[in-house]
Amino acid sequence: MDLVDMTINMNKKLSALKYLPVTCLSLACMTYNLSSQAQSNPNCSSPQTQAEMNICARQSLERADSELNRVYSQVINNQSATHRELLIDAQLDWIDYRDATCELAGDGVRGGSLQPLYITTCHTTLTETRTAELAAYAENRYPRSTATRFSDVEPQYRSALSRRTRQSNSSLVAAADNAWQNYRNSVCEFEQRSWGSPALGNCQTRLTEQWIQQLQGGGR
Numbered sequence: 165m166d167l168v169d170m171t172i173n174m175n176k177k178l179s180a181l182k183y184l185p186v187t188c189l190s191l192a193c194m195t196y197n198l199s200s201q202a203q204s205n206p207n208c209s210s211p212q213t214q215a216e217m218n219i220c221a222r223q224s225l226e227r228a229d230s231e232l233n234r235v236y237s238q239v240i241n242n243q244s245a246t247h248r249e250l251l252i253d254a255q256l257d258w259i260d261y262r263d264a265t266c267e268l269a270g271d272g273v274r275g276g277s278l279q280p281l282y283i284t285t286c287h288t289t290l291t292e293t294r295t296a297e298l299a300a301y302a303e304n305r306y307p308r309s310t311a312t313r314f315s316d317v318e319p320q321y322r323s324a325l326s327r328r329t330r331q332s333n334s335s336l337v338a339a340a341d342n343a344w345q346n347y348r349n350s351v352c353e354f355e356q357r358s359w360g361s362p363a364l365g366n367c368q369t370r371l372t373e374q375w376i377q378q379l380q381g382g383g384r
Contacts, residue, residue, distance in 0.1 A: 208220035217281055222284055224284075225287050228291040232291050239301045240252070247354065250354040253350045257346045257349075257350045265286065266286035268333070268336045269378075270286070301358075306355045312369075317369055344378075351367060
């Protein structure tokens with residue numbers, strides 16, 4: 165691929181990322197019927213109705229998404245051309261991972277009034293986690309994992325994946341796990357290229373810890 169093709173490809177990725185509706189999932193957007201009464205003055209300090217809970221959760225997600233976009237813009241503008249493309253790939257993979265994971269999070273209450281709340285809360289949690297990682301990049305460092313070695317968490321991941329597959333819609337679990345693996349690979353490639361070999365093992369361990377939490381239901 166020559167320089168012109170690389171530039172065109174990068175511009176396409178930038179356009180896709182810039183205009184992708186991060187906070188407007190089809191399910192969430194269709195389910196949120198924001199009546200004039202619900203929009204007027206939701207009591208987000210102590211929501212009493214499902215409508216208030218949904219709207220307040222939506223507002224939290226919008227704030228989290230705005231902060232993510234702010235930090236992402238700061239980080240992406242300070243990358244070399246090669247690192248910028250790697251980070252764009254990682255962020256697009258993160259969006260796929262977020263969507264698949266939060267669809268799984270809401271599947272246990274599919275069709276119920278709580279489903280939008282589960283999905284939105286999951287989105288907010290993953291968005292805040294990703295923003296914290298990007299903030300570390302802005303400080304020219306990689307986020308640290310809790311565990312020491314990948315071998316310490318890999319068996320836990322296998323166990324959590326097997327358990328969740330038995331308990332939930334297996335196709336949704338498989339889709340989310342595949343999206344997570346793609347995200348992990350692209351993020352860890354970016355961190356390795358940015359900070360060297362120590363960052364690779366740390367990244368694999370950290371993201372596996374995060375995914376175990378999601379598989380165990382910690383994303384709601």
